Amino acid sequence: MTKKIITITGAAGNIAYSLIFRILSGQIFSKDTKIQLNLLDISESAKILKGVKYEIEDCAFDSLDSIITTDSMEVAFGDSDYILLVGAKPRSKGMQRSDLLLDNANIFKNQGIAINQHCKDTTKIIVVGNPANTNALIVSRHTPKLPSENITSLMRLDQNRAKSIFASKLNVPVPLVSRLVVWGNHSSTQFPDINNVQVDGLNNLDNKYDDSWVINDFIPRVQNRGAEIIDYRGKSSAASAASAVYDHLNCIVNGSEDWESMGILSTNSYEIASEIFYSFPLSVNTENHKIIEDLDISDISHNYLKATERELLHERDIIKDLL
Ligand code: NAX
Numbered sequence: 001m002t003k004k005i006i007t008i009t010g011a012a013g014n015i016a017y018s019l020i021f022r023i024l025s026g027q028i029f030s031k032d033t034k035i036q037l038n039l040l041d042i043s044e045s046a047k048i049l050k051g052v053k054y055e056i057e058d059c060a061f062d063s064l065d066s067i068i069t070t071d072s073m074e075v076a077f078g079d080s081d082y083i084l085l086v087g088a089k090p091r092s093k094g095m096q097r098s099d100l101l102l103d104n105a106n107i108f109k110n111q112g113i114a115i116n117q118h119c120k121d122t123t124k125i126i127v128v129g130n131p132a133n134t135n136a137l138i139v140s141r142h143t144p145k146l147p148s149e150n151i152t153s154l155m156r157l158d159q160n161r162a163k164s165i166f167a168s169k170l171n172v173p174v175p176l177v178s179r180l181v182v183w184g185n186h187s188s189t190q191f192p193d194i195n196n197v198q199v200d201g202l203n204n205l206d207n208k209y210d211d212s213w214v215i216n217d218f219i220p221r222v223q224n225r226g227a228e229i230i231d232y233r234g235k236s237s238a239a240s241a242a243s244a245v246y247d248h249l250n251c252i253v254n255g256s257e258d259w260e261s262m263g264i265l266s267t268n269s270y271e272i273a274s275e276i277f278y279s280f281p282l283s284v285n286t287e288n289h290k291i292i293e294d295l296d297i298s299d300i301s302h303n304y305l306k307a308t309e310r311e312l313l314h315e316r317d318i319i320k321d322l323l
Helices: 014-025 043-058 073-077 097-118 132-141 156-170 211-223 225-233 239-254 299-318
Strands: 002-009 033-040 064-070 082-085 124-127 151-154 181-183 191-193 260-265 277-284 289-291
Touching: 002 014, 002 073, 014 033, 014 043, 014 239, 033 043, 033 073, 043 064, 064 073, 073 097, 082 097, 082 239, 097 132, 097 299, 124 132, 124 239, 132 151, 132 260, 132 277, 132 299, 151 239, 156 181, 156 191, 156 211, 156 225, 156 239, 156 260, 181 260, 181 277, 181 299, 191 211, 191 299, 211 225, 239 260, 260 289, 277 299
Parallel strands: 002 033, 002 082, 033 064, 082 124, 124 151
Antiparallel strands: 151 260, 181 191, 260 277, 277 289
16 A cells, blocks of 8 residues: 655635545545545634544545644645645635735745745645746745746646637537647636647647637637636636646646646746746656647737736736745
């Protein structure tokens, strides 16, 4: 039997309430792997966290080794294999992302410092709490012990949304759609890119949609899907976000045959400024990830890439004192 320790922050929150159960009932790890869950939330949420723990126990999962609930970062992060940084103040109806930035930046700075003190140098971190890309930058600056490749931010929800909307337009099953990636920030400036998309391995799809649909319908729909969900639910995406975190973790653990979108530390590929967390098209294997290089970027695509880069540089400016 092997054991993996998975830390989830914001464990009393909405995303965690789906995510925990997906991980424990899922198939990311082999059957002989048992999971120790370290669930972190603030002390005010201790009672809720206790209820969540009882519910996890009531599922009698085969995959569960043990559960630790805590408000101590030292306890939560110590020896963890995977740290899922979900906890943050969520964006509510009408709230701008910029309002969230400084509120959350301090949380991620302190968590980065604690992770660096207590984690192993093989620990992998997925940043979910918004603004996820910029929070990932903050974490990476405060975890010098970890290779920056070990830190990624969640873009899989955007990729899943884009794939689903695209598949629906073409009236094909979602799993047939590949090489659809999302560049940039997890925000309304992101660029869902279907220039290389394949359906069932084929990429000659020109007669299935036109440029006007892509520019006026598809791209804005994906960009604003989060706001659309908030509009309907009154709360931000939770179950779909949890599902995307599951998918992202699965890619990191098991690799992927498709191109994947993840926020990573930019090192100037595609002339995107370095030192921001930017989502690129990646090939991901069980060891690491690599940017898919040498894609043709049209003038239109270039404008989208630069717009979302500008937003990330602006976010970085706002929190620069915390880096
Ligand atoms: P909830 O408000 O339901 O839960 C957040 C939890 O975090 C709460 O239990 C809160 O007590 C806890 N928390 C706050 N500060 C903490 C700290 N310092 N340490 C540990 N826990 C802390 O939000 P939820 O709906 O679960 O969303 C969590 C985060 O995910 C939000 O920032 C949200 O904006 C973000 N999202 C990111 C997405 C992405 O694709 N990157 C998509 C979904 C979601 O919007």
